[in-house]
Amino acid sequence: MNVLHIDSSILGDQSVSRKVSAAAVASIVAANPGAKVTYRDLDAQPAPHQSGVLMAARALDPAARSADQARDVAHADAVLDEFLAADVVVIGVPMYNFGIPSTLKSWIDHLAVAGKTFSYSEAGVQGLAGGKRIVLASSRGGYYGSESPMASLQHQESYLRGFFGFIGVPDVEVVSAEGVNYGPDHKQKALEGAVAHAASLGRTLQAA
Numbered sequence: 001m002n003v004l005h006i007d008s009s010i011l012g013d014q015s016v017s018r019k020v021s022a023a024a025v026a027s028i029v030a031a032n033p034g035a036k037v038t039y040r041d042l043d044a045q046p047a048p049h050q051s052g053v054l055m056a057a058r059a060l061d062p063a064a065r066s067a068d069q070a071r072d073v074a075h076a077d078a079v080l081d082e083f084l085a086a087d088v089v090v091i092g093v094p095m096y097n098f099g100i101p102s103t104l105k106s107w108i109d110h111l112a113v114a115g116k117t118f119s120y121s122e123a124g125v126q127g128l129a130g131g132k133r134i135v136l137a138s139s140r141g142g143y144y145g146s147e148s149p150m151a152s153l154q155h156q157e158s159y160l161r162g163f164f165g166f167i168g169v170p171d172v173e174v175v176s177a178e179g180v181n182y183g184p185d186h187k188q189k190a191l192e193g194a195v196a197h198a199a200s201l202g203r204t205l206q207a208a
């Protein structure tokens with residue numbers, strides 16, 4: 001089993017989502033001896049933005065690329081290759097300004113590649129990345145349940161569910177810690193609940 005572990009929090013050791021994603025990966029590895037884990041910390045090493053500069057670098061003969069251009073193209077290609085090779089993808093994702101961290105968005109921008117992860121035809125869109133399991137280890141300061149007045153601002157999980165559904169993975173496993181900024185007790189309870197949930201994933205989650 002290939003496990004791809006992504007973290008995107010800027011809070012290092014204080015991060016809730018990093019603790020939850022680590023618990024999920026540990027549980028999956030314990031249940032699948034021999035699983036190979038590839039780790040990317042998007043805060044420490046962000047993927048290059050989709051940009052005119054990157055697009056122009058791609059259009060060049062590889063031999064004509066500068067060292068910076070070659071590095072960025074290789075980085076972006078590695079992001080897609082790692083994702084395609086993964087059986088299980090665990091993503092640590094905090095809510096930032098009602099959405100996802102911009103570093104995670106940059107990473108996602110390298111996954112949406114026509115002919116690799118999705119295709120369009122007269123019959124409509126087809127996701128090509130099926131056969132993987134996706135786990136979101138999510139954390140947010142407030143509460144965004146359907147009964148909450150904040151529900152319409154929940155563009156974190158909903159965006160990721162929509163994106164992965166689009167590329168062929170409609171069943172996303174979500175482990176969330178909500179309300180962590182409501183006070184230390186809320187944070188501790190939310191963290192413990194999410195870590196316990198994450199630690200149970202190995203028993204239930206096999207590669208599709």
Ligand SMILES: Cc1cc2nc3c(=O)[nH]c(=O)nc-3n(C[C@H](O)[C@H](O)[C@H](O)COP(=O)(O)O)c2cc1C
Pocket residue numbers: 009010011014015016017018093094095096097098099139140141142143180181
């Ligand atoms: C830059 C930034 C923006 C944030 N924006 C939101 C937000 O829009 N809504 C929310 O509920 N919490 C927000 N928070 C709080 C975080 O979602 C919360 O602290 C969460 O635990 C962060 O995940 P982490 O602990 O893994 O870093 C924000 C935190 C930061 C640092």
